[in-house]
Amino acid sequence: xxxxxxxxxxxxxxxxxxxxxxxxxxxxxxxxxxxxxxxxxxxxxxxxxxxxxxxxxxxxxxxxxxxxxxxxxxxxxxxxxxxxxxxxxxxxxxxxxxxxxxxxxxxxxxxxxxxxxxxxxxxxxxxxxxxxxxxxxxxxxxxxxxxxxxxxxxxxxxxxxxxxxxxxxxxxxxxxxxxxxxxxxxxxxxxxxxxxxxxxxxxxxxxxxxxxxxxxxxxxxxxxxxxxxxxxxxxxxxxxxxxxxxxxxxxxxxxxxxxxxxxxxxxxxxxxxxxxxxxxxxxx
Amino acid sequence: xxxxxxxxxxxxxxxxxxxxxxxxxxxxxxxxxxxxxxxxxxxxxxxxxxxxxxxxxxxxxxxxxxxxxxxxxxxxxxxxxxxxxxxxxxxxxxxxxxxxxxxxxxxxxxxxxxxxxxxxxxxxxxxxxxxxxxxxxxxxxxxxxxxxxxxxxxxxxxxxxxxxxxxxxxxxxxxxxxxxxxxxxxxxxxxxxxxxxxxxxxxxxxxxxxxxxxxxxxxxxxxxxxxxxxxxxxxxxxxxxxxxxxxxxxxxxxxxxxxxxxxxxxxxxxxxxxxxxxxxxxxxxxxxxxxxxxxxxxxxxxxxxxx
Numbered sequence: 115x116x117x118x119x120x121x122x123x124x125x126x127x128x129x130x131x132x133x134x135x136x137x138x139x140x141x142x143x144x145x146x147x148x149x150x151x152x153x154x155x156x157x158x159x160x161x162x163x164x165x166x167x168x169x170x171x172x173x174x175x176x177x178x179x180x181x182x183x184x185x186x187x188x189x190x191x192x193x194x195x196x197x198x199x200x201x202x203x204x205x206x207x208x209x210x211x212x213x214x215x216x217x218x219x220x221x222x223x224x225x226x227x228x229x230x231x232x233x234x235x236x237x238x239x240x241x242x243x244x245x246x247x248x249x250x251x252x253x254x255x256x257x258x259x260x261x262x263x264x265x266x267x268x269x270x271x272x273x274x275x276x277x278x279x280x281x282x283x284x285x286x287x288x289x290x291x292x293x294x295x296x297x298x299x300x301x302x303x304x305x306x307x308x309x310x311x312x313x314x315x316x317x318x319x320x321x322x323x324x325x326x327x328x329x330x331x332x333x334x335x336x337x338x339x340x341x342x343x344x345x346x347x348x349x350x351x352x353x354x355x356x357x358x359x360x361x362x363x364x365x366x367x368x369x370x371x372x373x374x375x376x377x378x379x380x381x382x383x384x385x386x387x388x389x390x391x392x393x394x395x396x397x398x
Numbered sequence: 399x400x401x402x403x404x405x406x407x408x409x410x411x412x413x414x415x416x417x418x419x420x421x422x423x424x425x426x427x428x429x430x431x432x433x434x435x436x437x438x439x440x441x442x443x444x445x446x447x448x449x450x451x452x453x454x455x456x457x458x459x460x461x462x463x464x465x466x467x468x469x470x471x472x473x474x475x476x477x478x479x480x481x482x483x484x485x486x487x488x489x490x491x492x493x494x495x496x497x498x499x500x501x502x503x504x505x506x507x508x509x510x511x512x513x514x515x516x517x518x519x520x521x522x523x524x525x526x527x528x529x530x531x532x533x534x535x536x537x538x539x540x541x542x543x544x545x546x547x548x549x550x551x552x553x554x555x556x557x558x559x560x561x562x563x564x565x566x567x568x569x570x571x572x573x574x575x576x577x578x579x580x581x582x583x584x585x586x587x588x589x590x591x592x593x594x595x596x597x598x599x600x601x602x603x604x605x606x607x608x609x610x611x612x613x614x615x616x617x618x619x620x621x622x623x624x625x626x627x628x629x630x631x632x633x634x635x636x637x638x639x640x641x642x643x644x645x646x647x648x649x650x651x652x653x654x655x656x657x658x659x660x661x662x663x664x665x666x667x668x669x670x671x672x673x674x675x676x677x678x679x680x681x682x683x684x685x686x687x688x689x690x691x692x693x694x695x696x697x698x699x700x701x702x703x704x705x
């Protein structure tokens with residue numbers, strides 16, 4: 115078992131290394147995580163630090179990306195904003211991964227009526243377009259970072275549930291599962307120790323792509339005024355604040371959007387690369 | 399065939415009812431008193447109680463839910479708006495044509511442009527054109543809709559002055575919202591078309607068609623495309639739902655008075671009946687489109703409804 119799974123990951127890693135776009139995505143994300151962790155050290159100004167002498171000034175040597183309507187440094191706000199976006203992306207996906215994974219594993223493993231009930235509930239959720247559901251849930255929960263994570267996280271539960279269920283179904287009939295059962299392993303043990311490691315590849319790919327989606331959703335909700343509230347520098351919220359100045363100070367509307375786009379692009383590159391590396395049979 | 403269609407339509411009913419229950423429940427347990435928000439801060443206790451009584455807000459959860467479902471199903475009555483006092487169904491009816499027009503033309507645009515783009519890329523795989531379009535589609539799926547809208551306004555409205563940045567009545571007003579809303583769908587459709595066509599083009603029967611001396615254009619359009627269409631159609635029907643959801647953002651950016659903007663206003667004013675009605679409408683539209691596509695498949699591909 116151990117040898118086989120090792121070589122799978124090793125082979126995948128070799129394939130991934132050859133994919134330049136995936137490497138590029140990885141490097142960008144690495145830098146982003148670094149920036150988020152060391153925001154206090156890197157950032158030239160605080161995200162709330164106002165300078166009333168420098169209101170809506172374009173990019174200059176003092177403020178590389180200019181200042182906003184309160185004289186706050188845009189670059190610093192983008193740097194601190196990376197913390198919010200990465201947090202939302204990771205926590206939201208963790209929520210959908212755990213909830214969706216558990217639902218899918220239970221449905222796929224036990225089958226029958228439980229499977230039917232759980233998957234019908236997922237179908238019902240899928241009848242509501244995801245962004246709409248995220249909007250309604252975050253409106254109901256109210257503003258705030260944690261509520262935003264929950265709202266975004268709930269929306270991709272069905273996707274993970276379906277993926278997990280399909281993987282479990284393909285594995286649970288195999289002989290080594292039967293052997294484990296014959297040795298008296300409990301259901302929980304079979305699912306966690308024997309089935310889960312064999313479902314990891316699709317889950318990793320889906321998680322990477324879902325982080326991109328979660329960040330997009332979070333930015334959209336904040337843009338609509340539902341997610342993270344000012345003065346916290348969420349990228350979508352910064353774009354929302356910049357809207358009145360689109361005609362006079364366009365740079366305010368460009369840099370936060372660029373930050374979002376580069377992050378999403380990097381995650382998509384890495385996700386696509388991981389998919390090709392972990393599952394070479396599947397074509398794009 | 400007909401039995402399959404009827405079964406699918408009947409299965410839709412419990413799904414829609416469940417959607418109604420879920421949305422009602424989410425909003426019922428939302429903190430905050432809609433009466434106080436609808437009436438404002440400077441209001442007597444009696445007025446609030448009268449408001450709550452007139453909307454039946456003091457009844458237990460199950461009574462309110464039952465009443466909502468009963469009226470919606472048997473009288474097609476979705477209740478009255480807390481703020482505007484008018485019937486939700488008539489408010490929706492005023493706004494639905496605009497939203498449908500926006501979503502429909504966006505689907506048409508992204509399909510009509512996206513599919514040929516994907517086909518050309520597949521035929522000329524690894525050419526400069528292919529790389530360029532692939533790059534564009536990657537940017538398309540990575541840009542947030544609202545940012546794309548802002549950039550379009552900046553370029554075509556502020557700088558070039560070609561199109562207005564508000565409204566959705568005249569043709570020139572429709573250009574930017576449709577471009578914005580179809581952006582990511584267009585990219586996704588082009589990508590799926592490319593990969594789906596590539597898969598088909600490399601199959602044996604296409605080689606046979608070429609071997610017998612068939613013209614390349616006929617090979618692509620008559621032999622390859624129909625078989626590549628199933629995944630493309632799935633994506634298009636899924637995009638329709640995405641577009642209905644995405645229209646909320648687009649309507650907000652371009653100040654279009656459609657269902658999306660109605661719902662956003664309702665969220666700000668805690669006008670729950672409007673939110674419930676809006677979600678219900680979009681979910682029904684979404685489900686019906688998916689259903690239509692599924693039934694179309696079954697017509698095209700007889701293997702599907704056998705299982």
